[in-house]
Amino acid sequence: MTNSITEFDDADMFLVIGSNTTAQHPMIGMRIINAKERGAKLLLIDPREIQLAGFADLHLRQNIGTDVAVLNGLMNIIIEEDLYDKEFVEKRTEGFDQLKSIIGRYTPRVVEQISGISAHDLETAARMYSTADKAMIVYCMGITQHTTGTDNVKSCANLAMLTGHIGRPSTGVNPLRGQNNVQGACDMGALPNVFSGYQAVTDPANKKKFEEAWGVQGLDDKVGLTITDMITAARKGEVKALYVMGENPMMSDPDTTHVEQAISNLEFLVVQDIFLSETAMKADVVLPAASFAEKDGTFSNTERRVQLLKKAVPPPGLAKADWEIISEVSRLSGYPMNYRSSADIMKEINALTPSYAGITYARLEKCHGLQWPCPNEEHPGTAFLHKDRFSKGLGTFLPCDFKPLAEVPDAEYDFVLTTGRIYYHYHTGTMTRRISILEREAPEPFVEINPDDAKRLGIRSNDMVELTSRRGSIKAKAEVTPRVPRKVVFSTFHFHEAPVNLITNSAFDPISKIPEYKGCAVNVRRCV
């Protein structure tokens, strides 16, 4: 997030796109609900009628995968009606002319054709967002999990820059992180292209700095593989061993048959997890890890806030904290790591990661966390980014053209399947499906289908239906509901009984490599 969670309380307007906020980030969703009650505006862009739809001043239900067109359409109107922030565009950005030329093609009529959103609604939306004083864009996986995920994100950023809704409190572009520490994992360089703090591995100065700190020579200066690449490479036999920590690709990655072939093709698979997940069952070695309550350390949350975590109970059996397991594996592999505690590791992070330099355990003990960048021990942390200047100087507009879903419906596969999550379960259910109350609330897989489609296909709620894509089939109970538009079905990837990723499309974004979980073509039939 460019901005902070508490800043929701002071915003005048929210543009929520591709985020079921009350279900997936309820503590942020509640701030939006409360803000509505004090008079803030809510513009929701989402194909499904989620809980926030009941609070929206305007709910635009776009055809799945048309976000770039919709965002371009908003910018087209804002430029056309002269509602953009000229001072901000002039002083803080570059590339406006190029933006204008591409956006010019996305007139309300054109966008209506592509997205199904009426030109009138689009105009109202454009005026709402651009004329607000402090407007926040909130997005989540509905934006990123597309073959055009990067384009979607760029378009959100273009819109915020065009209207000057960035670099001030209660504005900005705010991707909501889906996990307690996915921000922290990225910050620590658990990415193929960077060391901690997003220091590029390709930069010789960074390479030298880390070689000196770690007392080694010849750190790899080439960008590695993303998870999507690894699976493909494993399938081809180019990757021979995989060490998986806290991930469950057998459930979470698209096109499970393809993943299974890749994993079976490995010579060696190690899985480090707190439970024996579907992936762990296929491993040669399973390393038992401690859960969040059984270890010390820090988590870095969606607003870049680093918070201290303290062990509440000792880990069971042979389980150890991840850092202890990694240190041990490293020692046995011939490179001793001599950390005595997670605090020791934090000292190294402070020394090598400029944005974390001032985030010490001593400070974290005394407060409710610090937000990076926090370059020194006197620095209070940073509530919002891009004040006065962007990290690269001027903000560059990066306009994108609309591209359709990688797999659009046709005569044979006539529905779009979009996947997501529900309130009660977390990802592949490794943890939440072991919790009795959560399991009671949501015990089985389901498929949401629109009443008109259901009627045509003779489907009633609780009937078993079969979804079939080019990659396979799953069966689950139908929930007939207007929450989904016509010709769209929705399901989740929480349930091994109907593993939806058996049928999702593994086509991915060329830059971020994220798969298109949010849209693939399927057909639907009632099971007899």
Next chain:
Amino acid sequence: MKTIAKEKVKELLRSWTKEYQVVVPTKTIQGDCLFDTFQEDSFTLDYGKPSLPPKSFFLPHSDVLFSVEKNEFREVVSAQKNILFGIRSCDMMGLLQATSFMTRDREDIYYKAKKDAALTVVMACPGPQNETCFCTTTLSGPVAQKGFDLLFYDLGDAFLIETGSQKGKDLLTSDLVADMKEATAGKKIEAFKQKAVQAIPLVNEVNEAMNRLKDGSVEEGVWDYFGGKCIICGGCAFVCPTCTCFNVDDYPSAPGKGIRTRAWDACLYGGFTREASGHNPRATQASRVKRRHEHKLRYFNKTDIQEGLCGCVGCGRCSDFCPVHIGTLEVVKRIAAK
């Protein structure tokens, strides 16, 4: 009547730790306040209204009921000798109500064992602890009427101590405690009560809402409004001193071993009332929110309320903590306004 100088309270608490686990208001390093085991450096007398009521000492968030090993069944009834020091009057009433419910027609042995092993030391409130306190309306404060073993009144640099039981009296044998004449003490207590009661304003909407619920004149729109924004966290039930619902579940703990546990539940969850057929008599969130508030304000059991007004003890925690402001105060005010 007894008194103790404020600076000697720590010593008194320390003396109790020989025989009891003493649970006291505690300030964390981040400044939060909670009830925790007595420790000299984190103990505080400046604590207002702790975030959670003391019910978890009697009904833990999760509790083992029995274990099975090699086909042998073993009931687990655990209790520890506790002194709960410094609980508020509203929480004392909450405990009385919860205890009545848990023991009235069929004794909940797991709860009762813990309750029987515990002593309660109430700290009378000289005024509201924050803006959501309404114990004067619910007849549950600011001074506890019964149920306590000891009751402390803050007199500035000393506490006046009223005893409520023989066990309580036995806690005061130490020479840290001095005597005060009954007549003098009585006057001081009277003055304290008068001042305290005046300082906590009555919330007439509570009575108004109770009446409207009783005569069926509450519009459904009220519940649709609250149901529409409820994010189903169940937090209102968890912070409520009188909510005691739980769900029972069996877990395998190791090969050949298993435990039956119970854990807090909340009527805000759909599965709480869903029947085996799949039918749910409380099908919408609006109907669940309605049911919760009807239970507190209308369908309470007369015995269980222990001379209070209703099934709500006016602690205001649901209003303090509900992320989307669906506390008793917000609900009664909306009902009364319509």
